[in-house]
Amino acid sequence: MTINIIIITALVTSALWTAMTVRLLRSAVGLAITSAILAILMFRLCSPIAAVFELSVCAGLIFAIFISAITVTGRITNEQIVLKKKLRLRRFWLLPVIVIIAAIVLTQIHFHAIFNLPAQPVENNVKIILWNMRHLDLLGQVVILLAGAFGVVILFKEWKND
């Protein structure tokens, strides 16, 4: 349980960093790290296939697409970075506060008791079968990736060549 909490904290921290950092490259790296931590969490929650998928698609492929997109963008100067940092801090200072408050509130409320949720909703092996049966979603994911690749090629690569 403690390990899970540590992992969740790390997840939220890396996600916050992803949102608040100024440089695109760092943001992309942050996203990849978030995905990786999420994969660990899924693994710990007995969903190995989901974890593998998350790791391969989000941490791997999407990261690769982002990196390839970012390489075609221009660099920004240090003065701009300082300026943007100020702006971003001014805009997003509430975000960590909200996350922390939400975390405290959510840990204090006993959802199961209040809304009488089903106690043990899903069996483990059911999950595995679920993932085995989800070929349609896999097909959809493949197409999303294809679309993303088209997007990068059309919007960024060809643009640069113009």
Added chain:
Amino acid sequence: MLSLFLLLPLLGIIALNLPYKGKKDTVALLYVLLLSVGQAIVVLFHPANFWHMPDFWGRFFHLALYADNLTLVLILSIGIVMSAAVLVAWQTISESKSRLNFINLALVALIGMNGTVLLTDIFSLYVFLEVTAISSFILIAFQRDLNALEGAFKYIVLSALATIMMLSAIAALLLFSGDTSFASVSQAVKNNCCNPIIIFAITLFVCGLFIKGGLVPFHGWLPAAYSAAPAAVSVLLAGIVTKVAGIYVLIRLVRDVFGPVGAINDILMIVGIISIIIGALAALKQDDFKKILAYSSISQVGYIILGLGCGSPLGIAGAIFHLFNHSIFKSLLFVNSAAVEKQTGSTDINKMGGLGAKMPFSNASCLIATFSTAGIPPAAGFWSKLMIIIALWQNGYHAYAAVAILVSVITLAYLLAIQRKVFFGILPDELKNIKEAGIWIVLPAATLAIIIIGVGVFFPFLFNSFLVPVSNFFK
């Protein structure tokens, strides 16, 4: 053989992107036309061996696909609008490479839409909505016009909001159902209909779909995206993409999965009537051809939602029929705007006039589409609006029916304003040498106009054979 609707376009995308030389764009055009026209034909002639053949691919993939009458209507509309959009793109985009890009993305969108209407699982639904959405973002922006990039970005931002809402809703529903198929979700909703979490989840899902469908007050992205997109993309987007992604899913979920939970019907009707009024009023004072059409789209979608919210079989049948009609007449109007934009280089209706004599086909088809939109017989739109209004009246929603009729007048007003400012009046000097748009714009425009009139005139025959079965499946 339902999986062919997904696998054939995918096969096309793969084949088109193999590294070989040749007239790829022509082949691509023919392929996508073949697919979309074939899709329409398969619905229209309904060959039994096609629909009932056991799915060959099912042995390899577990694709839980399912088609009923509602799906067939949508598949038909997708086929018609897609072929019109591809032809318009062929006329308006001249570069071979851009054409190829467009067709690739159109194929992705085709997979997304076909998947959305065929699947039976709430999570797959999310996946295919994303496929559709991503392909449309890129389609809007793909000519890298600055306005278009902005429109696409607005769409991305609000669509992301919708995605978050829907995903959280799916998670919450999964807590109860333990499975994401329509059947088990429906069962779970029925068993726990008094649970606030379920209500919350359904609300989130429905609001997400409101954003996707562009209903007031969730419509912020829609005018910018529709009007900034390239001509052919507007046809596709307004004609079918948002209708499948927002409205079809709403109809399917509200009727088939959630059932009449809580005040959902009232909410649908209120959102519908607000959209009808705001959309029509906003369209009244615009002076951009495509912006007027975009707001008109909001207003017409309101009618669909109103019919759906009314809840009676006639209302739902009217809503589905209006969905079909809307996809036809709105694509036709956007095809006409594409013709005007292509020939004059502008969409500002104040700068035009007297194009009717020079562009007779566009003029006539635009008038037909106007009649269908405003609900004037014998155009098809008259019947669907009539069905919706009768259904409202029968169920005691007299005020809604009255407003729906009144707004029809406003609809006619703003569309006739287009007609008057663009096609009638005096021809400005700088447009003296204008000609009718090319054959690939005129052809789809004429076909769509014929469909409108044909459906309108033969409606009494369609009513028993086509529409009554469509609404019956909800019983």
Added chain:
Amino acid sequence: MNANILLMLVIIPLVAAILILAIRRLSEIIALLATGSMLIIAIALFRQNLTYSLSLPWAGFGIEFIFRLYHFSAFILLAITAFAFLIVLYSCSFMHGKNYVNQFYSYLLISAAMANGAVLADNFVLLLFFWEGLLVTLFGLIAIGGKEAFRTATKMFIIVGVSDLCLMIGIGLVWYLTGTLTISKITVPLNTLGCTAFILLMIGAISKGGSMPFHSWIPDAAVDAPLPFMAFLPASLEKLLGIYLLARITLDMFKLTTGSWLSILLMTIGAITILLAVMMALIQKDYKKLLSYHAISQVGYMILGIGTCLPIGIIGGLFHMINNALYKSCLFLTAGSVEKQTGTTDLNKLGGLWSKMPVTAVCFLITAASISGVPPFNGFFSKEMIYDAAMERHPIFYIAALLGSFLTAASFLKLGHAAFFGKRNQENENTKEASLPMLIPMVIIAAICVLFGLYHRSAVGTFLTPILTEQFVEHDASVLLVTLTAIVLILAVIHHIIGTEIHGGGVKAADHIHHAPVLGGIYDKAEKRLFDPYEIGLKIVNVISKILSFMDKAVDWIYNSMTVNSAYAASDTIKNLNTGNYSLYIIWSLAGGVIVLIMMLKGFGS
């Protein structure tokens, strides 16, 4: 014979009509061939004396394409086709060299096709289809007469259109009451709705026949429209159709009995029509106009006869229908001959044509005697039957009919005297007899009049008795009635002689009636069309439209100043709200979501 032959009766004239429009030069020949072949088919069908039924799928919803041929419709078909053939033959000469000849033939043939269809139709919607088709060709036939004719055509269109609307509503009611549209299967109970339906259907039928108060276009058309049109449509074909429909609805569908108040209504309409129209006819100074008022007045006899609901009255009415079609069309044809040869139909300019146009004059004499009810011509026998029936119901109807007979005889004495006898006008010294194609139809029809008179029993037996379901045995006319008729005729002759003596000249023989103290004023007003329901209706419509136009202006003002401005203001506000700001859009969406959630939870709570 195949039942499909029924279709030929509609298709042949339609095809011929299109051919005539395409090939202008052969129009007479094509029209003659088409009407001739129709006549042959109709004769063959009548001789077979079988019941045919032809049913084709049509519009769905119980609206089927059903043709049914039985004795009654075969008889009407025979009459229609015979008249069509004779009129076309007559027109070959009469219409020669006039404008719009090919349009005339084409409309005439289409009218014949529509009439055939209407007679054969066994489905009300199909009947209505042909009925309205006839209205269109009627409009065309009047309108080709020239500029003035267009006004008359519009008048006709409105009057007949309104009554057709009544017919349509009546059909709707019948459908609502019985659930079927197949005419031969319908039996309507005579409750309140049933009576309403009957009255509506009756209005459709009698207005086609030209009864009062739906008559006022006929005298106008007589002046404006081509003459063969008058002989064909208002004189024969429309009477046949209108009375046919009236007979079918009274006898088959509603099964009217003598006890019903509807029977009295019908008889009253008949009696009023006879009297008023013949009063108008008496004072006319124009050959064609005088005839046209008689065309109205004679319908009254038929309606009176059918309205009695007695077998002898019905047979009399139907016999009068065919007799009237014969002599009235022949009278119009003589008017046409006179017009063609002398160039006028004004009675003041005519006179003494007897020696110049002997054949026409003889035909006129026979038919005029027939219409006045002089034995042994056919009109005498049908009128006697109607008198018999009217007498049995109530003497007042009999007196009205007899008075009508007196005035008819008087007006025809005046007409004959003025046109064919008396002093010859100087301008008509060189008048010649009409050409052969015009004479043949007149002679044939006049001969039939004589034959029907002489062999009236076998004519009634062959053509009419089988129509009635109940047994009908013709008995001799009562001596009293025949004597009274004879007295009336003699009185008419005396009246004419006295009138001529007083006023000098045949034309003015009825002037003392025209200028009688009370009647004079009424006549003047009637001549100014003050009693024409159409003109009165027009005045009312004008007043209403003025009021409406004023209200419309007021509404316009409200619309322009308030609605449009507020709509535009709202539009501006919404436009200003859509600033293109992302965060604003997101806030809207979220706010909308929260409201929806609140509503959902509220609805869930209740």
